[in-house]
Amino acid sequence: MKRRVILEVSVALACVMVCLAVWLFASMLTAPEPIAERESETEPEPEYTHFVILDPGHGGEYPGCIRGGVEEKALTLEICTRIRDKLRESAVDALMTRETDVTVTLDERCEIANASEAELFVSVHVNSYPEEAIAGLESYFYKGSESGKALSDSVLAHAESAGIRTRYSREGNYQVIRDTKVPAILVETGYMTNPAELELLMSADYQDKLAEAIAGAIVEYLGSAE
Ligand SMILES: [Zn+2]
8 A cells, every 4th residue: 555655656746747847848949039139130220420411303293304204303313312322321311302203392492401400411403404415413502601612522523533424513502502501512413405414314323323423422521521
């Protein structure tokens, strides 16, 4: 009788041990991952050291210049988006006054810039002229703005060294560079009325080259202004 009790207790203990082992094993399998490992799975928030505004000219009900079915508003948005992406690779964040084909008035563009903490404002357009022969990039700054001139001259220099045809960097009286408080420029990236330049402006390679030159000038300006 006594031996039977010992046997029963032993069997019960063995059962408890097995159950405990199974429970431990199961809990190891379902254990949450260490926090460090989980965090490494998500992309870290990018750290931007500067902030600028990019202003794609026209949009929505204002197409700008139209040549051969191509609208200026589409080209300016394409070029600005490329500038923004390149700036973000250089730790410069950029807000665009429009990211889609919507109407934004000139007043609203200035308000966006003035209400922001941006360090500079770059408006992008594509030019037109009655004479087809006229071609090349132009960059404008508001009169008396030394910082605007420095940035504008730098855009021209970067474009020239990238092999982009240029005309000049000079004073202009456009509302978006006059009524914005931060250093501001307006870049006319080329002439849609020059057939060869229009062809270039429509190509992804050339848009990328323009974006690289303008983004390069912005990064250089921000670096020297620190
Ligand atoms: Zn325009």
